[in-house]
Amino acid sequence: AQKITQTQPGMFVQEKEAVTLDCTYDTSDPSYGLFWYKQPSSGEMIFLIYQGSYDQQNATEGRYSLNFQKARKSANLVISASQLGDSAMYFCAMREGPNSGNTPLVFGKGTRLSVIA
C-alpha cells in the first residue's frame, strides 16, 4: 500500500485565490512527521512546511498552512492568495518513527499546480 497518496495529478487556480492540495498518508507508527515540498520548473526541491504527529496546532508558514486531520490521516496543504510564482509541482512526504533522521522520507507522486492570471 502506498504510504503517501496525492490524488490530484494537476490543479488549476485563479491568481489571488486559495487552493488546497490533498495528501493522505498511511502509517501505524504513532510518531511521524509530514512535509510539503515545492518543485518549480527549475527542478530544485524547496521545503515549505512541516507537521509533527504530536503537534497540537496546524502548522503555518506565511501563505502556506497545513490542514492536519490526524484521525482521517490527511495533511492537506493550503496556499492562500495564490501567486503566479506558485505554479510548480508539490510533493507531500512522510517520515515515520521517533525523532531521528534515520528513517527514509517517503514521497507522494506529486500534484502539479498551475496558477492562472
Place this chain on the structure above:
Amino acid sequence: EAQVTQNPRYLITVTGKKLTVTCSQNMNHEYMSWYRQDPGLGLRQIYYSMNVEVTDKGDVPEGYKVSRKEKRNFPLILESPSPNQTSLYFCASCRAGLLTWSYNEQFFGPGTRLTVL
C-alpha cells in the same frame, strides 16, 4: 551559505561507462540520502546514510553504490549505467534530530539530470 551541492548538474553518457555523481553538504549533517525522480513516480530513495561509514539501501538501490568516508560527502556511483537509470537525481541531507521533528527538515541539492544512451 548552507547548501547541498551536486556535480555534475547534467550528464549524458553511454551504457556501461562508470560514472560518479558527487554530493557535498556544508551543514555538518549526519544524515544524507539519494533520490531519483521519474515522471509519475515521484521521488524514490536509492540509498541513505546515517553517518560516516554507515549506509543503507532505500527503495530502489539496484544498480547503484554509495560511500560515506567523510561526513560532508556522499557520492552516488553507477558502475555500469543502463538506460533505465536515466532520471533526475537529488541528494539531500538533514540532522539526525535528537529533540523534535521540526529540526529534521531535509535540504536538497539542485539535482543532476542523467541520460544514459
